[in-house]
Amino acid sequence: MAKKKENSFEDSLQRLQEISDMLEKGEIGLEESIKLYEEGINLAKICFGTLKEAELKVTELKKQLEDGLKDQ
Amino acid sequence: MNEFNNILSVSELTNIIKVTLEESFSDVSIIGEISNFKAHVSGHWYFTLKDAGAQISCTMWRGVNSYVFFTPQDGMKVIVRGKITVYPPRGNYQIDVRSMKPAGAGELQAAFERLKQKLAEEGLFDPEHKQPIPKFPKKIGIVTAIDGAAFQDMKSIAARRYPLAELVIASCKVQGEGAAKEIVSAIKLLNTRDDIDVIIAGRGGGSLEDLWAFNEEIVARAIFDSKTPVISAVGHEIDFTIADFVADLRAPTPSAAMELATPNKDELFVFIDEFSYYFTEKIFEIIADYKEEISGITSSYGFRIPLDFIKSRNQYLDNVLFRFQNFFDNKILFNKNRLELLESRIQSFDTEKILRRGFALVSQEGKIVSRKEKFDKDKSTQLKFYDGEITIKHG
Structure with a gap:
């Protein structure tokens, strides 16, 4: 856990769930609800786009450390 | 003194024995059960081969034993091939083993069962050691051969299901000499990084011999020691390896492992879509609720008072206007009639004048x-x- 990613896909999905829960509870005012609605729709759009445009990345990890590890 | 005719030194005798034995047994195959097996840190193997009536010491040197696809265990019946060597300083003889194979098909299975039993007793398979597999992995570590079919399968499934992920492959041999060691170092290599969310270790199908590396104790221990959760993915559905028991999750095939490691893109699309629908539906509902609340308030008695006041004033105003209207209408009508009367009188007055004059x-x-x-x-x-x-x- 070196650094928290600023906005990972998982975080976005979690936020969507939060917004959904808050709207469901209905304990917030109209203005706040509309703000959440806008945030939610925006976030959903971003998630959708991210997933649609994503391309699998493959990296090969070279074994520079292999010799050092062999003795263990 | 005859009996002391031919006196040899210890070295001379040992040397004769050495030559005799080494010449007579330069290439022998022996079947027997392994005991006291020791893999020295130098890489050499030392063990005893025995049966019910005898035993013989064996050595297998480092460069040679790396060609043995399995790690021998005590109790395992094997066939070794090699030569007899005599070691004069100790006065003993041993087999210098050149190659080794299990004595029968059941031997590997028996070895498998023994190791399984041993590791189970140590608690390596206990459920409380199982780590959960993350749902949305950013980086998936792969321990397999980069040029194998298994890796191709995993790649295409990851690309289809969850292309947001990055595959980090630590390529290694998955069968034959040194495979187990390479698998271990690949797992360790991935564990030196803290950004790998899950590791898939495996290979495609093959014979028991092909899959054997995944039945090795060192591989089992490396999986157990891995800080990163490990999914085992060896062979086909029916193949079970020691790696499967010790892994945090067992997948029947490499493809299945990738499916277990990744969420499904299509399902995610639906999931996200449902949020959009839900948000829109919900916000309309909230707005409708507020509207209803407002109209409830405005139709209450308190809000009706000013409206009633306005209505009664309106009515009064209408009355006044109506009266004005009537008043003016009557006045206009009256004057119009008068005008008409005057007009006709003016006309008649005109002709009368002329008639009066006699016309x-x-x-x-x-x-x-x-x-x-x-x-x-x-x-x-x-x-x-x-x-x-x-x-x-x-x-």
């Missing part, structure tokens, strides 16, 4: 005849004088 007005059938040619002798004629009218009947 008469000739008319036929109600029309004034002002010219000779308009006069019709066959019709009756009216003559209007100042003091009255007469009618001259035709005929």
Whole structure:
């Protein structure tokens, strides 16, 4: 856990769930609800786009450390 | 003194034995059960081969034993091939083993069972050691051969299901000499990083011999020691390896492992879509609720008072306007009538003046005849004088 990613896909999905829960509870005012609605729709759009445009990345990890590890 | 004719030194005798034995047994195959197996840190193997009636020491040197696809265990029946060597300083003889194979098909299975039993007793398979597999991995570590079919399968499944992920492959041999060691170092290599969310270790299908590396104790321990959760993915559905038991999750095949490690893109699309629908539906509902609340308030008695006041004033105003309207309408009508009366009087006043002077007005059938040619002798004629009218009947 070196650094928290600023906005990972998982975080976005979690936020969507939060917004959904808050709207469901209905304990917030109209203005706040509309703000959440806008945030939610925006976030959903971003998630959708991210997933649609994503391309699998493959990296090969070279074994520079292999010799050092062999003795263990 | 005869019995002491041929006196040899210990070295001379040992040397004769050495030559005799090494010449007679330069290439022998022996079947026996392994005991006291020791893999020295130098890489050499030392063990004893025995049966019910005898035993013999064996050595297998480092460069040679790396060609053995399995790690021997005590109790395992094997066939070794090699030569007898005599070690004079100790006065013992041993087999210098060149190759080794299990004595029968059941031997590997038996070895498998023994290791499984041992590791189970140590608690390596216990459920409390199982780590959860993350749902949305950013980086997936792969321990397999980069040029194998298994890796291709995993790649295409990851690309289809969850292309947001990055595959980090630590390529290694998955069968044959040194495979187990390479698998171990690949797992360790991935564990030196803290950004790998899950590791898939495996290979495609093959014979028990091909899959054997995944039955090795060192591989099992490396999986157990891995800080990163490990999914085992060896062979086909029916193949079970020691790696499967110790892994945090067992997948029947490499493809299945990738499916277990990744969420499904299509399901995620639906999931996200449902949020959009839900948000929109919900916000309309919230707005409708507020509207209802507002109309509830505005239709309450308190809010109706000013409206009623306005209505009654309106009515009053209408009344006043109506009265004004009537008043003016009547006035206009009255004046209009008067005007008409005056007009006709002015007109009649005009002709009267002329008649008074002695003229008469000739008319036929109600029309004034002002010219000779308009006069019709066959019709009756009216003559209007100042003091009255007469009618001259035709005929």
